[in-house]
Amino acid sequence: MRKVIVFNFVTLNGYFEGPNRDISWNMHDAEENEYAVEMLKSGNSLLFGRVTYELMASYWPTPYAIKNDPIVAEGMNTADKIVFSRTLEKVEWSNTRLVKDNIEEEIKNMKQQPGKNMTLLGSGSILTQFAQQGLIDEYQIMVNPVVLGDGTSLFKGIRHRLTLKLATTRTFRNGNVLLCYQPVEKA
Numbered sequence: 001m002r003k004v005i006v007f008n009f010v011t012l013n014g015y016f017e018g019p020n021r022d023i024s025w026n027m028h029d030a031e032e033n034e035y036a037v038e039m040l041k042s043g044n045s046l047l048f049g050r051v052t053y054e055l056m057a058s059y060w061p062t063p064y065a066i067k068n069d070p071i072v073a074e075g076m077n078t079a080d081k082i083v084f085s086r087t088l089e090k091v092e093w094s095n096t097r098l099v100k101d102n103i104e105e106e107i108k109n110m111k112q113q114p115g116k117n118m119t120l121l122g123s124g125s126i127l128t129q130f131a132q133q134g135l136i137d138e139y140q141i142m143v144n145p146v147v148l149g150d151g152t153s154l155f156k157g158i159r160h161r162l163t164l165k166l167a168t169t170r171t172f173r174n175g176n177v178l179l180c181y182q183p184v185e186k187a
Contacts, residue, residue, distance in 0.1 A: 004135055019150050025146045039119065056122075108135065140178060166180070
């Protein structure tokens with residue numbers, strides 16, 4: 001059975017984006033790029049909501065991204081991608097499929113199929129929908145040592161409690177800490 005893994009950057013106070021969708025606070029370094037490359041080499045399908053998809057598709061296929069970060073750009077551009085959106089009419093980024101309706105059912109079906117896992121990047125509203133339906137198997141949260149005065153909570157809109165257990169941690173030289181959580185099975 002395939003798994004759905006969430007990977008997101010957050011501030012110490014739990015925001016995955018600042019006001020006006022600002023993510024300039026997010027600190028990256030060579031060590032994190034190596035981690036990203038390993039994640040992309042795993043062959044997981046990448047999942048996005050519309051906003052994250054548009055942000056990623058406007059950057060990774062560009063000559064600028066290919067020149068400045070060729071290995072990650074290649075991984076992002078060649079990965080299988082699925083975007084969930086009711087408003088997009090078409091997707092043009094290579095290897096991308098659009099799912100417009102019944103996204104929870106689509107994910108349930110995809111989880112039953114053989115193949116690599118699926119990694120949800122960004123996409124706060126999709127994360128909330130999947131979390132509420134119990135569709136997420138692991139949360140990989142990269143905590144940046146920065147606090148914002150305002151922003152969008154990673155779990156904005158969640159309507160019920162999620163109980164998670166810490167599976168692994170990793171500290172990066174730049175001060176970021178990766179926390180990997182798994183849902184606690186209900187008895």
